[in-house]
Structures are given as C-alpha cells and as structure tokens.
Amino acid sequence: MKAWEDLVGTALLGTRRRVLDSAGQPPAVQQLIAGRDDPAEQLLVAAAVLTTYRRAGRLPLRDVRPLPVAAADERPFVPPLARERLGRLLAASHPDLLLEWLGIVAGTGYRVPPETLPLLAEAARSKAALRGPLLAVAGSVGAWLGQRNPDWSFLSAPAEDEGDVWQYGSLAQRRRWLAAKLAEDPGTARAALGSSWKNEPADVRADFLGVLAAHVRAEDETFLEAALTDRAAAVRERAAELLGRLPGTRYGESMAARLRPLVRRRGRVLEVSVPPGERGEGTVRLRTLVAAAPLSFWTEFGPPAEVVRMTVEGCPAGVLRDSWATAALRQRDEAWAQALIGADPGGRTTPPLLGVLSPASQAATVGHLISRLPVESFARLVHELPRPWTKELGTALLDWIARQDDHRLVSHAAVVIARAVPAECLRHPLATTRLTMDAGPWRRALTETLNFRREMYEELA
Structure with a gap:
C-alpha cells in the first residue's frame, strides 16, 4: 500500500524535511486533509484514517465457504x-x-x-x-x-509410508522414512538411498550416513568405499567411521598394511614413523591410518592396557592416543576404551569412550573416575558424558552429587544430572528425602527438578 508507505516515510523524516504527498492518498483521505494547512496536522489526520482502515476497512466477503472440520480424534485428552x-x-x-x-x-x-x-x-x-x-x-x-x-x-506432514515421501518430503520426513525402511525393508531403503545419492547436497549425504549408522552391515562396504572419495570432507569422515564398524573390510586391511612398516616396538618404547608429507600432511596421514586400521593390528605389540602406556617415539604421543580413541569409538572396542580411559582419565576423549562401555562397566568406570579425579575435573566431565544415560550411570552420578559441598562447577553439573538421569532414577533418595533448612540453592533446584520429572511420569502412567 503506497499511501501507507508514503505516510510512514514522512513521519520518520518529519514534516520539516518532507511534506505528505496528498495526491498519493486515497480520495477520502484527500478530502479530509484538503482544508488543513499545517503539514503535521495533515499527517496526523491521514495516519488516523489509514490506521483505522488497515484495521477494519474491508469490504464484506462474498461466497464465503466454511473451513473444513478437522477429522475426528477418538483418543482421550491427557489427565x-x-x-x-x-x-x-x-x-x-x-x-x-x-x-x-x-x-x-x-x-x-x-x-x-x-x-x-x-x-x-x-x-x-x-x-x-x-x-x-x-x-x-x-x-x-x-x-x-x-x-x-x-x-x-x-x-x-503426510504419512511417511506414502511412496512419494522420499522424493518430495522434508529432510526430517525423509530421515524418518529412511530409518523406518532400514529396519523394516532394508533392500528398499538402500535402493532409494543409492538412486538419489549423487543429487543430494553434501550436508544431506552426511546426514543420511548418520541414519545408516544404526543399520550398517557388511553389504554396505562397497557403497561406503565409494563415499570415501566424496568431495565433501564430512561425508568422507562419516563413511570412514562406518567402515570402521565393519570387521574385515578391504579398507581396514589396506590401512593396516600401510601402517605396518611405520610401527616397531623396542622394549617399552613404541617407535612410530610419520609418513612423508609437507606442512603437517604426514601427521594427518598417520591419524588416518591409525584411526582406520583394525585395533587387532596392535595385538603383536602387546595388550591394549600395555600398548597405551608405552613411551612413544617418532611421532607426538597425543596424535597416536587420539587416533586410537577414534578407532575404539568406530569399532566399539570396550577393551581399548577401558585402556585409554585408564591411561588418561581426565583426557578429552574420556567422555565419548565411556559411551563404548557396557552399562555395568560404564558405571564402574565412572565410580573409578570419581575417586581419581578432582571434584572440579569430574564436574566438567559430567557435561560431556554421552546420552542417554543408563540407570546404573544415573545412580552413580546422583550418589556422587549427593556427597558434594557447595561449588560453582558442582552446581552446574547438578543441573545436567537432574535433567539427564533416566526415569528409573527419579526415586533416588535425593528426590525423596526432605531437605534441611541450610541446603544450598543448587541442591534445592536439583531436588525440585527430580520431583517435577517424577510427577510427570506418574501423571501420565
């Protein structure tokens, strides 16, 4: 509406710098401002009329059809x-x-x-x-x-079992369709993924590999090998990660063969040569080889708990340990995860490695970390623990937080714990024991959140 835009522009600039163009106003407004000499009065009158018109000035609708009624839903409302x-x-x-x-x-x-x-x-x-x-x-x-x-x-959203969801659905709909089909009809899902793969954007290709991760199997090896040459780094990294989950792949064996001449043990020393390369390329290649080679490659040098504690020469020890951690995460190797956590309990790879462990081992390892790490370090680690948490882990963390005194980092960890422990932990003594008058604010907030969540489940049971 040009008349309104002209009026707003005049008001913003001020009538000393710009006068309202009456010719651009509707005839009814022109008549109202015609006998007024003050530009400011003209502006205010036009604004009053146009504002009223914009709010209510509409001709009656004709041939109006009532909106369709929503389909019946027989489900009862929540209590x-x-x-x-x-x-x-x-x-x-x-x-x-x-x-x-x-x-x-x-x-x-x-x-x-x-x-x-x-x-x-x-x-x-x-x-x-x-x-x-x-x-x-x-x-x-x-x-x-x-x-x-x-x-x-x-x-x-249309029903996701309809045939055109894969072609025309949103990304979220297509992800759900792919996940469901991979579980129900793997052949159809893989055929659909292969048919559209080359036409998908790079971020979508990487996202779909993330969906495939929960269903990856041996026959995906050829498809994933092709993805290793993708032009997008995120796709290549995800494909390498999924190949690492498959035992005995050609890719893993070739990486082990290239790594073999670079590694030698001399007593308690592990000598690792960096492949040739300029500007750090050799270190990048070493990371790729160690992360992609089967962890069984290192058996000839000793058991995991011994190998990770050896003195490393020829390459940065941190590069080797980080690459071992990547391999342990890809291959879901619990023995290596335990060994790496034990060698560097406060390291940045500890939280994701905990996700590799079985529920019982995870809770036991966390209990061991509680005894080894300073309170501040463990409180920071809580934020990075992989989710969802098991009942055993949730109980161990609630037991830990119950013993802590007031501390800024502890209070931050309490927020995470209160909202991340599973439903089976919501009757922990922290939630059911009456607090004393001197309890700190973070402890009260922790108890309130646990009770709030427990009541949520009880009301909908």
Whole structure:
C-alpha cells in the first residue's frame, strides 16, 4: 500500500524535511486533509484514517465457504494434572523438559488439548527436536492447523509410508522414512538411498550416513568405499567411521598394511614413523591410518592396557592416543576404551569412550573416575558424558552429587544430572528425602527438578 508507505516515510523524516504527498492518498483521505494547512496536522489526520482502515476497512466477503472440520480424534485428552503441568512447562519455557513430557505422552494413548497446540507449535517452530513427538500427540487437529499456517506446516506432514515421501518430503520426513525402511525393508531403503545419492547436497549425504549408522552391515562396504572419495570432507569422515564398524573390510586391511612398516616396538618404547608429507600432511596421514586400521593390528605389540602406556617415539604421543580413541569409538572396542580411559582419565576423549562401555562397566568406570579425579575435573566431565544415560550411570552420578559441598562447577553439573538421569532414577533418595533448612540453592533446584520429572511420569502412567 503506497499511501501507507508514503505516510510512514514522512513521519520518520518529519514534516520539516518532507511534506505528505496528498495526491498519493486515497480520495477520502484527500478530502479530509484538503482544508488543513499545517503539514503535521495533515499527517496526523491521514495516519488516523489509514490506521483505522488497515484495521477494519474491508469490504464484506462474498461466497464465503466454511473451513473444513478437522477429522475426528477418538483418543482421550491427557489427565487434568498433566494438562496443568503442560501449562507450567510452556509458561516456564523449559524446552528440554517439554521434549521429555511430549515423549512420554507420545508413548501413551493420550493427546494434548487443542487450545495448547498453537503454543506448542510455536515452540516446535524454533526447536526442531519437538516436532516429532508433537506430531504424534497433536493428531488431526494439529494437521488441520498445519494446513492453515505455513509456519506450522510440519504438523500436517503426510504419512511417511506414502511412496512419494522420499522424493518430495522434508529432510526430517525423509530421515524418518529412511530409518523406518532400514529396519523394516532394508533392500528398499538402500535402493532409494543409492538412486538419489549423487543429487543430494553434501550436508544431506552426511546426514543420511548418520541414519545408516544404526543399520550398517557388511553389504554396505562397497557403497561406503565409494563415499570415501566424496568431495565433501564430512561425508568422507562419516563413511570412514562406518567402515570402521565393519570387521574385515578391504579398507581396514589396506590401512593396516600401510601402517605396518611405520610401527616397531623396542622394549617399552613404541617407535612410530610419520609418513612423508609437507606442512603437517604426514601427521594427518598417520591419524588416518591409525584411526582406520583394525585395533587387532596392535595385538603383536602387546595388550591394549600395555600398548597405551608405552613411551612413544617418532611421532607426538597425543596424535597416536587420539587416533586410537577414534578407532575404539568406530569399532566399539570396550577393551581399548577401558585402556585409554585408564591411561588418561581426565583426557578429552574420556567422555565419548565411556559411551563404548557396557552399562555395568560404564558405571564402574565412572565410580573409578570419581575417586581419581578432582571434584572440579569430574564436574566438567559430567557435561560431556554421552546420552542417554543408563540407570546404573544415573545412580552413580546422583550418589556422587549427593556427597558434594557447595561449588560453582558442582552446581552446574547438578543441573545436567537432574535433567539427564533416566526415569528409573527419579526415586533416588535425593528426590525423596526432605531437605534441611541450610541446603544450598543448587541442591534445592536439583531436588525440585527430580520431583517435577517424577510427577510427570506418574501423571501420565
């Protein structure tokens, strides 16, 4: 509307620098300002009329058809207490707890009240992780809203078993379709992935390899070998990671063959030569070889706990240990993960390596780290522990935090622990024991969060 734009421009510049062009205004406005000499008065009158027009000046609609009604949804609404808690979650803006709440509801036969859907859709618009569980609990009313508001179109996603989702769906829909098909019909999923692979953007190719990671198997070797030559570094790295999970691959064997002449043991010393290369290229090649070679390659030099503690000559020891850690993560080798954690318990590779361990070993190792590391170091490590946590790990961490005194880093770790421990840990004594009057604010917040989460599960049971 040019008349409005002209009016706003005049108001911003001021009537001393610019006079409203009356000829550009609607005839009705021209008549109202025609007899007024003061430019400022003309501007204010025009603004009053145009503002009213923009708000209510609309001709009656004709041939109006009523909007279609949303399909019936026979599922019951969440219970009253859960509905009240949803309102508190939305008002407090806790997206992590809201995500957990929606996940609980998605696993039940309930749906959310329709009046809460606009706020939930707005929350999901800015936090994509909420969209999947919201789609499950919103039902047909959510789909109806999504068809009428482009910002909420993720609520009106087509059924992901339809044949055209892979060709025309959003990235999230295609990821879900691929994950489901890899589990139900692997042949169809791999055929679809191969048919569109060359036409996908680099970030999408890397993302799809991440979906394949949970279903990778021996017959994927040729496909992954081809991905090793991809022009995108992220795709190459992900392909190498997945190949590392497969035993006895040609790629792993070739890396071991290239690594063999570079490694020699001399007593308690491990001599590792850096491949030739300029400007650090040799070190990069060494990292690639060690990370990709099967960890069984090192058996001839000793057991893992012994090899990782040897004196290293010929290359930086940190490069070798980091590459071993990468190999242990790729190959999910628990013995090497334990050895590397034991050799450098406070190292930056310790948190991801803990994710390789079995639940019992993980909890035991964390208990060992608690006794070896300073409180500050362990508190920092808590933030980086891979999730989801097991019951054993959650219990060990709650036991640790219960023994701590007031400390800034401990209080930060308490926030993480309160929100990350699994549901099986929510009846820990920390949540059920009455606090004393001198309890610190972080301890009260910890207890409140644990109780809040426990009540969430109880209300939806």
